[in-house]
Amino acid sequence: MDSIKIFKGYGKVNPIEDPPPTHPKTKPIIAVAISLIVLLTVVIGGTIAALIHESATEPPDEFPSLSSNPTESLRVVCSVTQYPDSCLSSLNNTCTLTRADPERIFNLSLHVAMDELRNLSSLPKTLISKSNDPRSESALNDCADLFGDSLSQLGESAAAMEVGPGEKMLTEEKIGDLKTWISGAMTNLETCVDGLEEMGSTVLDEVKTKLQKSNEYISNSLAILSNIQTVLEKFHLKLH
Numbered sequence: 200m201d202s203i204k205i206f207k208g209y210g211k212v213n214p215i216e217d218p219p220p221t222h223p224k225t226k227p228i229i230a231v232a233i234s235l236i237v238l239l240t241v242v243i244g245g246t247i248a249a250l251i252h253e254s255a256t257e258p259p260d261e262f263p264s265l266s267s268n269p270t271e272s273l274r275v276v277c278s279v280t281q282y283p284d285s286c287l288s289s290l291n292n293t294c295t296l297t298r299a300d301p302e303r304i305f306n307l308s309l310h311v312a313m314d315e316l317r318n319l320s321s322l323p324k325t326l327i328s329k330s331n332d333p334r335s336e337s338a339l340n341d342c343a344d345l346f347g348d349s350l351s352q353l354g355e356s357a358a359a360m361e362v363g364p365g366e367k368m369l370t371e372e373k374i375g376d377l378k379t380w381i382s383g384a385m386t387n388l389e390t391c392v393d394g395l396e397e398m399g400s401t402v403l404d405e406v407k408t409k410l411q412k413s414n415e416y417i418s419n420s421l422a423i424l425s426n427i428q429t430v431l432e433k434f435h436l437k438l439h
């Protein structure tokens with residue numbers, strides 16, 4: 200019965216199942232033959248449809264051991280990002296990913312972004328002291344402030360992930376806050392670059408290059424968070 204339903208569900212019911220009215224006294228043998236053909240069509244068609252259906256959907260246990268396979272888990276999570284390569288290489292830390300569920304991978308992405316940006320926090324001052332470009336100076340001072348803001352927004356996000364036993368790492372409400380903070384952190388980096396550009400700063404390209412990784416890591420983190428529901432489903436998990 201199931202296979203027949205599936206078959207009908209595909210909308211391919213053979214028109215001869217519902218033969219147009221012919222002569223009222225159709226020969227019984229033809230009627231029986233038609234019924235048999237219809238029945239066979241339905242059964243065979245249904246079986247094929249069921250098989251197609253089976254192979255079209257994911258095998259039920261495609262990710263049975265995702266969490267115990269960090270590299271594979273990471274590949275799945277990083278596939279939602281705009282920079283999957285940088286996502287994979289920056290998060291490929293099997294020590295910290297022994298329990299590689301999406302929430303932990305997101306947490307790690309946040310820390311990786313913070314570490315990268317923290318390394319850049321002295322860049323604006325270093326550039327100010329090195330260059331004799333007064334047009335750059337005010338823009339670089341702004342950059343220093345903006346980087347600081349970004350770091351606190353990422354720090355606040357990371358702090359929100361640290362919860363006591365039994366508490367939820369992510370809730371829908373928390374996701375909303377985290378998205379605001381992380382995208383704010385990203386916007387700040389853009390604002391810094393825009394400021395240097397407006398001033399026609401000679402260090403624009405250098406800053407852009409040095410910010411590239413930070414920008415990618417923050418973007419990756421935001422992408423993982425924004426797609427967390429989809430990612431969790433792939434792990435057969437739900438937001439609690």
Ligand SMILES: *[C@@H]1O[C@H](CO)[C@@H](O)[C@H](O)[C@H]1NC(C)=O
Nearest residue numbers: 270284287288289291292293
């Ligand atoms: C991640 O690390 C594992 C184990 O160290 C290694 O086999 C794999 O090639 C690495 N993958 C990437 C994308 O760096």
Ligand SMILES: *[C@@H]1O[C@H](CO)[C@@H](O)[C@H](O)[C@H]1NC(C)=O
Nearest residue numbers: 311313314315316317318319
């Ligand atoms: C940050 O700088 C330290 C010291 O120079 C270095 O060891 C570390 O790998 C850097 N981290 C990142 C994420 O670039």
Ligand SMILES: *[C@@H]1O[C@H](CO)[C@@H](O)[C@H](O)[C@H]1NC(C)=O
Nearest residue numbers: 295303306307310360361362
């Ligand atoms: C988040 O990641 C950091 C850095 O790897 C780690 O120290 C911290 O324990 C992680 N927090 C959670 C809740 O997993």
